[in-house]
Amino acid sequence: MESMNKILVINPFGIGDVLFTTPLLRNLKNFFPGSRIAFMCGERVAPILENNPHIDEVIAFNRGDFKRYYKQGKLAAIKILWQIVLKLKRYKFNLCFDLSLEHRYSLLLKLLGVKMRIGYDFKGRGRFLTHKIELDEYKDKHVAEYHLELLSFLNLEPRPERLEFFLSSKQKEWAQDFLSLKGVKGSDILIAIAPFGGEAFGEQFEIKQWPAENFASLCNILCERYRAKIVIIAGSKEKNALDSFMDLLYNKDVIDTSSNSLIEAASIISSCSIMVANDTGPLRFADALGVSSVALFGPTDDKVYGFYPPDSRNIAVKKEFPCRPCYRKFRLSGCNYNRRCLRGISVDEVLEAVEKLLAKGKENG
Template sequence: MKRILVVSTTGMGDSLWGTPALRSLKKSFPGVRIDLLALPAWKSLFFENPHIDRLLEYRPQWYRQLALAARLAGHRYDHTLIFHANKDFRRMLGWLRCGTLWAHQNFDWIPPDQKTSFPDKVHGIERRLVLIEKIGARRDGPDMEIYFSPEEEKQTAAFLQENGFAPREFVYVNLGASLPHKRWHADRFEVLCRKFLEETPFGVALGGGPEERDRMHSLCARLHSPRAVSVQGRSVRLNACLIGKARMMVTTDTGPMHIAFALKVPTVALFGPTDPRDSGPFEVDDRLCTIIHAQRNGVPLSMDISGQIDYFEPIEADEVWVRARALLDSSTGLQR
């Protein structure tokens, strides 16, 4: 065996879920070259990763796929493992020169004998670990990983100092989500942030994507505290490095939640339209994570797939605050 191609061309969380399997592959086959396809948005999450030999950028548009196809056609892979992809990847199959191909998604363009099958509720990390076992690799644990350079650590330390923060002395509150119905209520975020500012010595870092810029700045202005700062505009990697320095994160089910899990940051994770069995923590120490799954009359709201209800209406700020205080106590001394 000389080369393995890994395909991971979807979201941030999906990308990070592949890191335990990538580590397992490299430790199982240290002399084998591992190439990884990743989207431009999340490619940087794999920088500095010692388990990847070549990182290739994947773009879904057909005319951009042509250049990548030419690069891939120049190599023969012993195995191609599709950790996660969308249907646009189908166009690439004719260009791949590989001995075997394995996937776990139920695409009709992948032959049944090249797909692993699972019950409905199996976490994405577990799916990827089962996939690598198909080619003889051994698991090396479920922990996700992100690696940072000394320069990134230096820049993050400077950012903290400029804002009067210190490592483990602030809470990262993530306001963002990819879709509006996956966002917790802005007024409840405000109540929670005030609790942290008034009843703990911690600062509050308000994070989110570009679409949350106005929400972050507005909340920061309303809090009107030198211990509250908006961190919008930082790169994916520098934002991840900052999350890694936090004492705690509060977030809905989003990509940054998985960054926190990877970096062993205690996390209060709010689930509304999504099921934590699918996309929540996987074998994370209970002392480092607490889940609040929105329910009504004992029924999880994630069972309603209409997208037409207020999924987070049952989750009040006081409940999140109580769970956050308990997690602060249980996680004391566990962070690196």
């Protein structure tokens, strides 16, 4: 245990997956206060970890390149793998948590000579791990709890911790200046809306989305009833969808973040009163930043991928059907019911949840 002072955590996935790792990171730093902890992740999400005090270094890589070289054949795979080995060798890691669900990363760790390689054995892909949990899917408990359970291999009893995302004072100040330039005042009710997202599901991304016309109706009501200022959280690839969405709004005076960076969008979310979102990355920003949120869950299980830990400052809105959740074993089974789990959620139900959080925020000052 005392020799475990150079620790690597690998998570090559998206925003939510990386933020689900933050309770593990805090526990590792608490258990090994003198250790050096590195986090290996994709280039796109690396910035969200830069201010995390429980990480000493972020090692960013292009996951697409990694997978592409493997598809080109054994020689190309060996070449890229060896380049990474040479790059990481100097760190002399002696403990690693591999959360990739793949065999490539644990093979890399074996080549690096990492003594203790902890992770998941999904479809036999954990063959290069020294300690592993058999896993078919994340089920019945939150992903963050699965990651914490890995500490049992070190005979450690983890403490449950919130998801965490750390913004610098400069990033927060930038958001305040940005919103001020957009005409937002301190007394305004500022509501972030994330009507898109779900690209991690590939061509089936729309299966995770509450209908855009419902989001638009919600925005129209919030503007009229509460004079709320609306912030639309959207990525640069969603500009066409955003243009169509804007056509549905009565009040076009909304704040558009599609030209902002990931960190800038997160900084803006941190200044909002409430967030309303599909089950996507921006929702995780809000949860980790302590922004009260209403989330719409369809094919995914909110017990597994929802708020962590669940509490009264957040509300998950969902409709129960025998077919839900249909995202099982990290795959969608395909929807034969025209997304009834999401289409069945009315605007009034979501509005009621938003109003409940607004009232709670008013009570708490």
